[in-house]
Amino acid sequence: LDYCASLKNLETISKKENYKFIQGDICEPHFIKQLFETEKIDIVLHFAAQTHVDLSFWHALEFTYVNVYGTNVLVAAAYEANVEKFVYASTDEVYGGSVDEEFDESSPKRPTNPYASSKAAAECFVQSYWERYQFPVVITRSSNVYGPHQYPEKVIPKFISLLQQNRKCCIHGSGLQRRNFLYATDVVEAFLTVLKEGKPGEIYNIGTNFEMSIAQLAKELIHLIKKTSSESEMEHWMDYVKDRPTNDLRYPMNSEKMHNLGWRPKVPWKEGIKKTIEWYKENFHNWKNAEKALEPFPVAEPFAQLNIP
DSSP states (O other), X not given: OOTTOOGGGGGGGTTXXXXXXXXXXXXXXXXXXXXXXXXXXXXXXXXXXXXXXXXXHHOHHHHHIIIIIHHHHHHHHHHHTTOSEEEEEEEGGGGOOOSSOOBOTTSOOOOOSHHHHHHHHHHHHHHHHHHHHOOOEEEEEEOEEESTTOOTTSHHHHHHHHHHTTOOEEEETTSOOEEEEEEHHHHHHHHHHHHHHOOTTOEEEEOOSOEEEHHHHXXXXXXXXXXXXXXXXXXXXXXXXXXXXXXXXXXXXXXXXXXXXXXXXOOOHHHHHHHHHHHHHHHGGGSTTGGGGGSSSOOSOOSOOOOOO
């Protein structure tokens, strides 16, 4: 339950019999060990991480602590508990940027920001449990995910929320950086496929060919929310701000390996973005501090003081 989390996101499933919520911290080894001892856990999907790239430049130590140390604690406890499968959710950003080279799972890791570096390092710890113990780990690297329930610091909900409040989209640098966007339910399907079909010790790219520049994304959202196609009117709703310290141009990924498992993205952009816009109209205030997320750069001090042992 960090600054970007909201229990409201879980309300629709909270009454289900196969659901249980336990609040805790993956950086607490005693808590995690006890969890595995008492809950009879046989499969782990590890999504817990600090993920906001902008924030990682100012809070690199916290990102390293949560993403690397926390992963180490979790994978060690899962190994001790002899779980059947451990799926680690990584990111396309571990490859670094590329203008034309398409990354496959064997491409070298060349991260260019503290967030991506922490995820790449965590991957190494997870992979080492396969190499040393044949512990059944699987690593996934996903494109950008969008959809309902996402904290509005990420670009799509941020632009939607700004426009719904009659504020301009804040675009870092040139806005020519291109990103691949996957709708949330497609990513869920990908993880279910990996759980069922993914081979231990393997890495899988969860990607899409759908790609768009940040400037084009802003224009699409302005068109849909402000009901205009006029170029000058669109420019009125765009505010170019200074760039982040490094901003990769593209993350093109080859996802043939996932396609061979039977997964492909299904939700078209027009359908996914429409559902997302509708959701934020009603639910922007699901987070107490959602307003802070709409600043061009992180201004909050969202992290608790670390007591690193």
